[in-house]
Amino acid sequence: MPTITLTSFLSNFTLGFADGLTVPFALTAGLSSLGNTRTVIYAGMAEICAGSISMGIGGYLAARPSSTSATSSSTSAEVEDGEKEQMSSSDGLLPPCHRCQEANEVEETKDSPIVAGLAVSFGYLLGGILPLFPYFFVGMENVHVGLAWSFGVCVVALFLFGFGKDFILTRNDKGVGGEDVGKRRVRRAVWEGVEMALLGSVAAVAAVLCVKAFEGLV
Incomplete structure (x- = not known):
């Protein structure tokens, strides 16, 4: 009988959220070289819709029990x-x-395939909207300002999500001896947030560098 647990839900959500932050950001970074904010928004929304559906289907199929x-x-x-x-x-x-x-x-x-698919899909949708969000508030010709804000939003979102996820999952930690459990949970959560932010930043910087590398070739 399929079950739903917080750990499995967050695991599937994290998978979609991480991809949702990095893939749309890479797309918007590439489209920013065109200098038109409207193009970035339209293409970004199309990618987020298609990507969330595709990731949700993948999560559903992965969680569904096989014939074997x-x-x-x-x-x-x-x-x-x-x-x-x-x-x-x-x-x-x-x-x-x-x-x-x-x-x-x-x-x-096993995890419910439907819930697993929805968790991945929702994670991708939320993660994809965040890097695209700043472009709605900059002018049509200020696309590079939107890119800078988008990068900052991605880093902050990754840190907060990594911190929150680890802090929630360790809520039942009893600690060892006279150890301060609260401080240890915070330290672990901070490190998890920093790790996610660093990994996401590497992917974001790689996307920008790829755009710069090919910008003069096309």
């Missing part, structure tokens, strides 16, 4: 039933069931 898993589960169930019959017909001494553990592992619950 179904076959393995059925086979394990048959083996377990056979062993139970043998045990019931024995002299009362129950032999060790080596396959029971395997059957239980196969029967572990």
Whole structure:
């Protein structure tokens, strides 16, 4: 029976959110060289719509159980039933069931494919809107100002999201000995936020450098 957990939801959401920040930013960075804010907005919105749908479908298909898993589960169930019959017909001494553990592992619950797909899709949609948002507030010819603000928004959003995600997931951390759990959670969350911001910045800077490298060739 598919289940929904906060950890799995945030994991799928993070996948879509990270791609939603970097891919549309790379697109808007490239289109910024054309010098027209309207072109950046139109193309960016089209990419976000298509990308969120595509990522959502990918998340749904990835979470959906495969035919191989179904076959393995059925086979394990048959083996377990056979062993139970043998045990019931024995002299009362129950032999060790080596396959029971395997059957239980196969029967572990999976994430809901629909929820997984929606989490990835929503993450991509939200992440994609953020780098595009500043372009709505700059003039038609101030596209480079929009690009600068877009970069800043991406870095801040990545940090805040990384911090919040780690802080939420470690809310049940009990700590060790007399350790201050609150401070340790904050330190870990800050590092997670910095790490996400740095990785996202690398992708954003790479996009801008690619645009600059090919700007004079076309």
